[in-house]
Structure formats: C-alpha cells, structure tokens
Amino acid sequence: MAMKMQGEVTLPASRDVVWAKLNDPEVLKACIPGCEELTKDDDTHFSAVAKIKLGPVKATFKGKVALSDLDPPNGYTISGEGEGGIAGFAKGGAKVALSDAEGGGTVLRYDVDAQVGGKIMQLGSRLIDSVAKKYADEFFAKFALAVAG
C-alpha cells in the first residue's frame, strides 16, 4: 500500500547546521522513533535497525538507507528498504529540501512516498497514515532540539 505524506517544519538553525545534522548518523539515530542502530557503511549508505509499532503489529525492521541527489546545503533524497520478517516490509523515500526561513532559521520540506506490505499492512492499513504522521512529528520534535542544541 502506498503511503504518501508531505509537510514542512521550521527549524531554529542555519541551513548549514541543519544540513550537517541531517548527515550525522548519531543525530538521525537519536531522532528516528524506535531506531536502535544506524551505522554508516560509507558517506551515503547506512544500515539501520528500527522497532516499529503499527496497531497490533510490532516488528523490528532491518534495512539499508541511502542518501542520493545530494545538494548541500539545499537537500537530498533519503531512501530505504526494510524487511520486518513475518511482519512485512517497508520501502520508499523522502525528498528533503531546505530553504532559509523568513526571519531566520531553516524551512525543511519533506515529501514521503513509501510502500508498505505484508502483515503490517494486513492488520494496520487503516492506521498507516496516522502512525506515519505521528512518527514524523516525533522525529521533527527531536530534530528541532538537536539542531538548536
């Protein structure tokens, strides 16, 4: 099932700072809800382990994350593919674009297009959009703190 989500947040830091944090696996790991591991394989590739809960299904997803279309400090595409074993799979990506906010700070726009399948889909299809929104909110709340600090 396709899951699409768009949004923007204004972050209290300069574009360069935001860009640096977006490329820092430690920061991403701390901000991604349920993320247990995020290790850098090379400059644009990471291995990730994250626990995701969707309605009645809770699963550990293991996968690869790649950064592409790198355009510092204006944005990139982050894409990934994760297998949750018998819980199913998730794959997809987000286009992230940075611009200067009026009156300081940085506006981050994101455009997510993901595919979810398997048991997580069979039992949680109605919940996917709201859970994804919740995860995004959680991520940006933490990320805002990280860039501010």
Add this chain to the structure above:
Amino acid sequence: MSATGIGASVRRKEDHRFITGAGRYTDDINRPGQAHAYFLRSPHAHATIKKIDASKAKAMPGVLAVLTGDDLAADKIGGLICGWMIHNKDGSPMRAGGHPALAQGKVRYVGDHVAVIIADTLAQARDAAEAVTVDYGVLPAVVDTATAMTSKTVVHDVAPNNSVYNWHLGNKDDTEKAFKAAKHVVKMNIVNNRLAPNPMEPRAAIGLYDKAEDHYTLYTTSQNPHVARLVLSAFIGIAPENKLRVVAPDVGGGFGSKIFIYAEETVCVWASKKVGRPVKWNSDRTEAFLSDAHGRDHVTEAQMAIDENGKITGLRVHTIANLGAYLSTFSSSVPTYLYAPLLSGQYNIPAIYAEVDAVYTTTAPVDAYRGAGRPEATFVVERLVEVAARQLGIDPAKFRQMNYITKFPHQTPVIMMYDAGNYNASMKKALEAADYKGFGKRRKEAEKRGKLRGIGFSSYIEACGIAPSAAVGSLGAGVGLWESAEVRVNPIGTVEILTGSHSHGQGHETTFAQLVSDRLGVPLESVSIIHGDTDKVQMGMGTYGSRSGAVGMSAISKALDKVIAKGKKVAAYVLEASEKDIDFKDGKFSVKGTDKTLDFGACALQAYIAHKFNGQDLEPGLKEGAFYDPTNFTFPAGVHIAEVEVDPDTGVTKVVNWTAVDDFGVVINPMIVEGQVHGGIAQGIGQAMLEGVVYDKEGQLVTASYMDYCMPRADDLPSFTVGMTVTACPSNPLGIKGCGEAGAIAAPPALINAITDAVGHEDVAMPATPKVVWRAAQKALKKMAAE
C-alpha cells in the same frame, strides 16, 4: 409421516455435542510428540525468490526443519492440481501454470507459501520464521480483473496476457439475430464482488507418518476427504491410496472453501515423514483471509433483448473471471459450467450466448464459494430482468411471470434440461406473503419519515445435485460425481450408515437418520451416520453443490432397498413363507394374509446367527452398499422479495422485510431446510451490503481481518418469512432438489433490486455500503433536478 421420518422437523442430533463444547474438530486432535508448522508467507504480491537463507533459523531452539520448494522438488512431490479441464473457443486446452505447495523460484500473491518452519512449539516456529531471510526480486502486481489481460506483467509464462482461457457457450448466431430483431435492449455492466469465505472454524491439518506400516494419516478440515486422498495420492504423489488415510472429523463450516486441496495439508502430511513426528498446523484468521480460496470476482457486460410483447428473446454476456494467482482445485469450472448454464434463469429465453475470459492475477486463488457460479449468473439475470421491467414500465413481478418457463421438461439453449418446477406458484405465494399489494402504502408511510422504501425481486434457479458423471466428464471434469453409501445393520437391529457425503454444519446425522428411520422403521437413536474417514467409508465424492441430499441420500436409499430385499429373504426362511409373500412396513416383515410378523431387529439377528437358512442358499449378514450416479442436475428455484428503507441523508440501508418462497422438492426436515435458507440469505445480504475483499494496486490485501472485512451480524438482518412450494424432483428416488446454497444465490439481486428501487438509480455496486447508496441517491436527485 412418522414423528422421526421424512418431513418431520426433528431436532438436530449433532447439536448436543456442538453446543456443549464436545465437538471434535481437527484442532482438538493432538498426537503424542506432535510438532507445529508455521508457514512463512510472501509479503509481496509478485516477486522472484533469489535466495532463502534459513541457516540461522535451523539452529534456533526447538526447530526441527525449515523446508522449501526445493525440498518438495527433491522428494518429487507434485504440484497442486485443478481437476476440471476447460477448453478455449478454438478447442485448445486452458493454460494452467504450475502450483507448487511451497514456492519454487517465484511468489505470486501476498500469502503465497515460501517456506515451512517446523518446531516443537508454535512459538518456536514463529520465532524461527523471523530469522529466515528471503531475498526477493520484487515484480509489478496485477490485481484488477477487468484489465488483467492488458497488463504488461504476466503471472505465469504459460499464460500470455494472463489469459487462462477464453471459453464460450450457447448459440452466437441465434443470439445476434435476436438482438437485431429486438424492440428493446437492456445493457448493464455488472461487477460481482470478491468474497472471503470465513467459515467459523479456520482450516487445520495434522499429518502423521507411521514408520512401522509406512503409512500416512492426515486429519484435515475437508468437505471431501476421499477427493483429498485421491489428489494427494494420484497427483501430488504423497503415497499410494492404501498407504494414506484422510480423516475430516467435525468441520465447522466450509461454504466451498474446504473442498480444495491446499498447500498446507499437503506440506503437513509430507513433512511428518521428514521430521519423523506428527506435524500440526492451524490457520489463524488473517492466514484464512490470505490463503483460503476466495469467491466470485466477475466483471460482466450483459445485454438482454426483448420483443414488442415484453418477451425476452435473447441474452448476451461477456464475463471476465478472476481466478487469482493459481488454479485452485475446481476453479476453472466455476465461471464456466457452473455459471453460464444458469443464465436462462427461470425464463423462456430462446437464444443465449456467453463468453468467458478467465484471468490470472497476483491475488489469492478464487474457487467455489456457496453457490459457485450460480450466484453470479443469477445476479446478472435478475438485475437485467428487474431493470428491463423498470425501463419498459412493466411491474417487475408481472414481467417475470410473462417470461416464466411453464412447460417441463424444458431444454434451455445452455445445456440444462429443467425437469420440473412451478415458478408462478412460488411467485404468487411470495407476493402474498410479502403483501406486495400493500407496498405502495408502506412506501408512502416511509416517505413521511424521510425514508426511501424500495422493493426488489429475485426469481432464482440453480443447479444442484451435481452431477451425472458421464455428463460432467464430457464437460472436462476429472472425476465422476456419483455418491456411495453402505448400510450396516448390526445383529440387534441398530444401523450404521457409511456415507461419502460430509457434514460440516448441514445436519446429515439427523436428516440421513430420518431417511433410515422412515424406511426401516427403526428409532432415530438406533441409527448412526459415519462419514469423513477414508478408512471407514470406502469412497465418496463429498459435500458441495447441495448434493448430499439429492445424490448422497439417493445412494443411501438405494442401499436401503437392498437391505430390505435381503431382509425379506431372511424373513421368508424365519416365517416359513415364500419370499414373494413377505411385506415390509413400519419396521416389520409380515406374511401376506397372515398375522405372522418379524421385527426388523429380530430379522437382523436371524441374518447373523444364520440358524434358519443354509449358507449355500443365502449369505449370512445384513450389510449392503450402493453407488448412485444421478441422471440429471436438480433445479431448486424460488422467489425472494427484499424490502428496504434507505436514509437518503446517510445512505444507510435497513433491510426491513425478507420473503423467501423456495421449491426444494421433497423436504426431509423443514426446520433444517429453513435454517439453511436463513444462513444462505444472511450470506447473500453480506455479499450485497457488507462484504468485499480489497487488494490495493500493489496487491496488498487490505481486508485481512474483521477490522476491515465486514461480516453480517444478526442486527443487520430482519426476521425472514420463509415459505415453500413443492414439485418433486423426478430424477432421484427421493424427489429432493437441494437447499444449501439457494439463499446465497437468491439474496444479492433481490437486495440490490430493492436498494436501486428505493434510491431511483441503478448505479449501486456490491457491497452497497452507505457511501455507495448515498452516492446513488445523490445521482438520482441530480438527475431529477436536471429533468
């Protein structure tokens, strides 16, 4: 009529054990040392399997084996089969792709079987399944029935354009002529929604291998254990029939879905030898949604030709039927020979032509589901007839009556020879029972309350008692569809009936015993019905297509005739009279013109002790068997009238009245028949208003639990008014036609006809959810405003 014989509403004998929790279902059976199977299923609708790495899983605690399609292939275990060969219009055979029990190189639907993990406990098997890594090469999905043939993605290489077959029936030329000459033509595009069968008991299996005897036993949730054994033995190659016992104990509903031979039971019985332990599997509800064969899923263009006198002169149908990712056991027959031959309905239609394209998609296999083909045919015919009547401004009941077949036997242009019926009698009785005359008043009264009240008809016919073996053989069936029975009379006169029919809710233990009680004059409690075990019953074709009464009981009747004939011989010796002077009535043998009698039980004892006759003249014992092969299908028919109220603001539909008048021929137990009608109508209302299997564009099943798949509940249903008319079926000794599927066949068009009548717009697809009905009501309002 005796208190326990044919026609008596005897309480169901089996219900005591069911309602006291003493039923014995497959999952209630546990064997010492049994291990548990967990199936790793594909999360993708369509993908190649590049690699399966089970090394970590195999090392986990309790794990006995992780088996894949490669292991099946190495053991030369064959694929699952489709037992009905359909030929294309050009005479070539259908294009059937391979159907391995565990995927070999490719998965073709979400839920397809990738591997089985067998462990000491189910939890260990599940945990180990998490540790199996499968490297998939994801391919695009093909989901939509109507466009599957134009998809660039091909599900099976042997079936270009995803076409399984392009089949036809009827007379094309005559039909074209009828349409050219028609005064009026009604055209409709009709979708018959995909359904999940949802028996209360999910599927289950236990496979056992006995090393000492080199013998397998499979306990499984089957409607036809002998067919399962035949297929597992002769086609899949598990073991020869004498080395394989299949037992289907109490089964909690099937509705068709337990006819088929699936991957899971095949794997359990095969794996029991590999791991040297009994292997048990029990489906959970989501697995059932994913992997039980679905029903229906037709997309149809249909046209009806009508002359200046309001007579139907022709019917033309093109149907695309979605058979899913693999051909299930009888799937190919459902949209062909179980569908198109019913397109004449109850009507005298001189020319009919049906063309059917069956397609592969990356969805679960689709096969027979309560009614199997006949609900789809009835929906097409009864929607067309209703809409034709509306367009012509003729009362829909009258339009039907104008076109009813009234002379029997009647040969339709689509194979069937209707042998007996009185359609008008059912219509008249239904009109009266539904107070059709008073409907206008009720509609006005509803209007005052702001409700749209509508009424809809369904004059269905169906074909049951399947089926004459030679006839189905000529149409491509791989088996004969007779039934067998054995009557074992014990020395003290109790009776055991062994039948090839299988009861999974139908009440055979009661109705079959009623037949025996009626014929032998023994009390019901002296009769036991034994079924569902290939070690006990020699052979049988099982229960589906409402065949257990018409075919199964006819076999019992034939065997009972033989028992009575033998009893007369025994009685002649005992009563010292000539055999031709012996009568048998009410459980007593008597000598004509005398008061000498011999009870049935005493006769049985004499047959076994054999003191009164010489073994060279008469064999001892009282046991007879029979095979009964029907000479025709049977044709139950009737009229259902649905009455609804729609709230135009919300689109919520309430079914307020339901009248069913059915002709099932001779009825054995009216209470059980009425129960079957109730259940069938509930299922039909479910299809029409609530149920629908939904796959998204990527082939993900989004209706895989009761949170998303809506089943009918008691408060969705009105109290049904059920009546009967009777024309005895001339083709079987008991005059039975069959009642198991009628409600599910009749109900959907009656309900949609009622809803479309209420809202004043024909664009109401099933399931007619509030959204669908509200939109139709809005369209009707806009149309009215524009006019």
